[in-house]
């Protein structure tokens with residue numbers, strides 16, 4: 001299990017939601033337009049900054065397509081943990097073996113999965 005700690009903001013959360021609602025690739029402009037429907041106070045620079053954060057955190061992937069950067073949710077990192085106290089967010093890499101087990105051993109066809117854990121992070125746990 002690996003993780004990256006990062007401050008979790010509402011813009012970051014909204015962008016991640018948009019990415020997870022979409023199966024295909026989106027450009028920053030397309031993401032910006034979708035985000036503007038929810039929150040018109042967010043500028044394009046914020047969108048770029050948050051997209052870079054999400055790429056660094058491993059939540060989304062970035063590809064160049066026709067000279068424009070496009071983004072899509074990362075297929076294997078749908079699990080994350082949010083600290084109720086400090087709002088930090090941890091990405092959790094759950095083994096793909098779990099999906100393979102369901103497909104091959106149990107016979108279930110997994111098309112999509114997501115997991116959100118909430119609780120107290122290790123840093124906050126030390127302070128209690």
Ligand SMILES: [Zn+2]
Pocket residue numbers: 083084085086087088120121122123124125
């Ligand atoms: Zn915490």
